[in-house]
Amino acid sequence: MPDRHPRRWLILGVLCLSLLVVVVDNMVLNIAIPSLIVDLGASSADIQWIIDAYILVFAGLLLTAGSLSDRHGRRLGLVFGLIVFGGASGLATICQTPGQLIAVRGLMGAGAAFLMPGTLSILTTVFDEAERKKAIAIWSSVLMLGALGAPTLGGLLLEHFWWGSVFLINIPIAILGIVAALLIIPESKGPASRPDLVGAATSMLGMTALIWGIINAPEHGWASARTLGGFAVAAVALTAFGLWERRTAEPMLPLTLFRNRNFAGASLSLVLLGFSAGGVVLALTQYLQFVLGYTPIEAGLAFIPMLVTAMAFNGVGVVVDKRFGARVALSAGLLLMAAGFAVMASLEPGDGYLKLAVALVVMGMGNGTAVPAAVGTLLGALPPERAGVGSAVNDTVQQVGTALSVAVLGAILTAAYRGALPEGVTGEAHQSIGDALGVAAATGDSALARLAQDAFVEAISVTALVGVVGGILASIVAASVLRPKPAVAPESNVSTKVGA
Numbered sequence: 327m328p329d330r331h332p333r334r335w336l337i338l339g340v341l342c343l344s345l346l347v348v349v350v351d352n353m354v355l356n357i358a359i360p361s362l363i364v365d366l367g368a369s370s371a372d373i374q375w376i377i378d379a380y381i382l383v384f385a386g387l388l389l390t391a392g393s394l395s396d397r398h399g400r401r402l403g404l405v406f407g408l409i410v411f412g413g414a415s416g417l418a419t420i421c422q423t424p425g426q427l428i429a430v431r432g433l434m435g436a437g438a439a440f441l442m443p444g445t446l447s448i449l450t451t452v453f454d455e456a457e458r459k460k461a462i463a464i465w466s467s468v469l470m471l472g473a474l475g476a477p478t479l480g481g482l483l484l485e486h487f488w489w490g491s492v493f494l495i496n497i498p499i500a501i502l503g504i505v506a507a508l509l510i511i512p513e514s515k516g517p518a519s520r521p522d523l524v525g526a527a528t529s530m531l532g533m534t535a536l537i538w539g540i541i542n543a544p545e546h547g548w549a550s551a552r553t554l555g556g557f558a559v560a561a562v563a564l565t566a567f568g569l570w571e572r573r574t575a576e577p578m579l580p581l582t583l584f585r586n587r588n589f590a591g592a593s594l595s596l597v598l599l600g601f602s603a604g605g606v607v608l609a610l611t612q613y614l615q616f617v618l619g620y621t622p623i624e625a626g627l628a629f630i631p632m633l634v635t636a637m638a639f640n641g642v643g644v645v646v647d648k649r650f651g652a653r654v655a656l657s658a659g660l661l662l663m664a665a666g667f668a669v670m671a672s673l674e675p676g677d678g679y680l681k682l683a684v685a686l687v688v689m690g691m692g693n694g695t696a697v698p699a700a701v702g703t704l705l706g707a708l709p710p711e712r713a714g715v716g717s718a719v720n721d722t723v724q725q726v727g728t729a730l731s732v733a734v735l736g737a738i739l740t741a742a743y744r745g746a747l748p749e750g751v752t753g754e755a756h757q758s759i760g761d762a763l764g765v766a767a768a769t770g771d772s773a774l775a776r777l778a779q780d781a782f783v784e785a786i787s788v789t790a791l792v793g794v795v796g797g798i799l800a801s802i803v804a805a806s807v808l809r810p811k812p813a814v815a816p817e818s819n820v821s822t823k824v825g826a
Contacts (some may be wrong), residue, residue, distance in 0.1 A: 332730045338461055340510045341445040342468040344503035345410055346402060347496050348438050349472045354480035354492040357626050360615045361489040361762040362424075370758045372424040374736050376493055378537050381732070383435030384442075385722055386530025389578035390521050392443040392718025394781040397521075401446050401513045405504055406761075407441030411647025412500030417491035433609050450705050452515050458817075459702035463640040464698035466697050470637040481623025522578035524570050529579075532563030540733035579719065583707075591807030592704035593723045594658060598800035599663065599696065600727025601734070609786050610682070616759050618679060618780045623811070628679065632686035652699040653808040657801045659696025662688055664797025671790035675780040689723075692797070703808065735789050742785035751777060 355377070362368045368376065393401030414433040421427040445465075453461045476495070483491040508538035539556025546552050571577040584590045614625040639659075647655040666689030673681060704719070744756055755762035755774060766769070 333512075334457075334461075337452055338449065338464060339374070340503070342465055342505040342507055343499070343721050344441065345445045345465075345469060346472040347408065347415075347499040347503060348441060349469045350476040350499060351411075351434070351493070351496050353472075353476040353629075354495060356611045357622050358484060358492050359491050359611050360624065360760065361484055362427075363758075364488050364764070366424050366427070367419075368424045369738055370460055370736070370760075372428070374732055375428050376424065376431055377732050380435040380438070380536050381532065381728060383432040383793060384439050385533055385555075386526060386739035386761075387439035388443060388718040388722045389529070390523070390526040391439040392447065393521050393578050395440065395444055395447060396515065397474055399513045399515055400444050400451070401439045401511045404444030404448070405507050405509070405524065407437045407444060408500045408507070410437030411441060412437075412497050412504075414476070415493045415496035415500070415761050418590075420641040421490065426598045430467040439718075442721045446701075446705065446721070448511060448514065448740060455706060456521070458706065459644055459698050462702050462705075463644045463698040465823040466694075466701075467637045467640045470694075474625070478623060478626050479749045481621065481626040484622035504811050512822060520576050522571075522574060522576060523695040525567060525574070525578045528567035528570060528823055532560045532567055535559035535563060536732075537733045540730075540737055543737055569761070579722075583719070584649070584708045585809055587809050589707035591804055592652075592656070592700050593719070593802045594807070595660065595696075595800045596700050596704070596723045596805065597727040598796050599660060599700070600724045601731045601796050609735075609789060613682075613757060613782065613786055614679075618784055620659065621795055628682075631683050632690035635687050635690030636697075639691045640698055641694075642691075643698045644697040646695060649701045651808075652703045655699035656696050656703070656804040656808065659692045659699065660797050660801035660804060662692030662695060664692075664794050664801065666690075666692060667790045667793030668798060671787050671794060673783055673787050673790075675783050677783075735792055738792065739785050739789045743781050746784040748777060764801055 334433045359373055362376065366372075385644055387477075391403060391407075414430055414437055417432045418427060418431070421430055444462060449461055449465065450458070479495060480492045483494075535556045537556075539553045539560060542550065542552045542556060568581070571579050571581050584593070592677065611625055614628050615622065620628065639735065643655050643659060646658065665685075666685045669681065669685035673685075704723075740758070743759065747756060751762070753765070755765045755778060759778050759782040763775055766775035766778070
């Protein structure tokens with residue numbers, strides 16, 4: 327294949343290194359959540375906003391960042407993202423309040439918005455259809471390896487230093503990524519296009535308002551002015567976004583892309599997969615530390631079964647895809663995810679770690695099988711000149727699912743926890759398990775601690791049922807919508823206009 331870039335595998339290594347900074351940060355942040363609750367005095371809503379501020383800025387800027395990278399250079403976009411992300415990580419270490427950390431996490435989301443589509447768009451330009459899913463599987467496995475080591479390192483830092491030390495991990499990785507990208511990755515550009523500022527503004531406003539409404543619902547009620555106001559603004563802004571994208575000459579999200587069954591099916595499957603997974607994994611870090619009594623490092627090590635299994639099954643997913651097609655690989659992976667959530671939904675007080683480990687292994691099998699097929703199918707359905715924006719679409723649909731997951735499942739988890747507590751438990755102990763354990767420790771009330779732990783286990787079981795439904799629905803979508811053949815012929819998938 328003369329069109330294949332001779333340094334494509336070395337370039338893939340640099341892309342994996344660059345994206346490690348985001349993976350390490352997100353995984354370590356999950357482990358640090360109990361420390362944030364205790365040391366910063368972060369409430370449940372604060373924790374959700376520390377996560378959602380990043381996701382909302384990230385998702386809102388992704389398409390604009392992808393378009394800018396196509397126009398001015400994909401390597402330039404990648405390096406810019408690493409600089410912003412690394413600098414924001416330094417600021418995170420000196421935050422003194424939840425509000426400050428929320429603001430800095432938003433800045434980190436801006437850096438990631440340039441970083442992530444840059445990695446996938448460059449991967450798309452240097453790998454053709456025959457090798458792309460294999461490259462995505464390797465890319466995914468390396469990132470899983472980073473996610474495997476990050477909790478251990480983060481746990482060690484949390485045991486010996488303050489919570490802000492976990493963000494220091496990002497800085498040397500970002501510096502290495504910048505140097506390697508400049509030395510090894512060639513610059514590439516697509517056709518000139520203008521950034522869609524109206525589209526970026528309306529989409530970000532709409533998503534922010536939607537998440538605001540959902541987060542406020544448990545505290546103020548679904549019929550409160552704050553909740554309904556958020557939903558009203560979201561409806562207006564997202565409707566305006568759709569109308570604008572239909573009419574503007576250079577939309578950041580061409581709605582005609584969704585006429586392609588493979589693109590639409592892969593996108594919806596990724597949204598449902600992200601929705602079913604995000605909030606449940608967030609709850610598990612609290613379960614491990616608050617219920618099972620694990621230290622931060624032990625909580626990090628507890629995720630090893632899922633990560634190792636996902637790495638192993640990335641290769642399985644590629645083989646299944648090659649033999650039976652992306653539809654079978656994606657559907658099977660999503661059903662395995664649903665089965666893992668079903669095991670988690672059966673958790674009961676006193677079960678310990680073994681049942682959770684089984685659930686994590688099954689979820690890892692599903693994730694490893696589904697991800698290469700989903701991402702490869704979505705990217706393969708796009709024209710090569712839209713590599714940057716197309717990669718941003720992939721990231722956007724996943725982040726939309728994750729953002730909704732953290733908000734909706736976080737709200738369900740909080741409501742289920744409070745509903746499972748006896749009527750006599752009121753005040754701070756009624757707000758969250760972290761608050762309840764704090765009250766119990768201060769008063770020596772071991773019975774309150776046990777009640778809170780049992781209520782939280784029941785809440786996780788309820789929340790995991792949403793993951794079961796999400797996985798099954800996503801599998802049905804993949805089986806019914808995806809076509810057995812890729813929508814784009816292999817010879818048209820390679821963009822060779824890559825300059826040094």
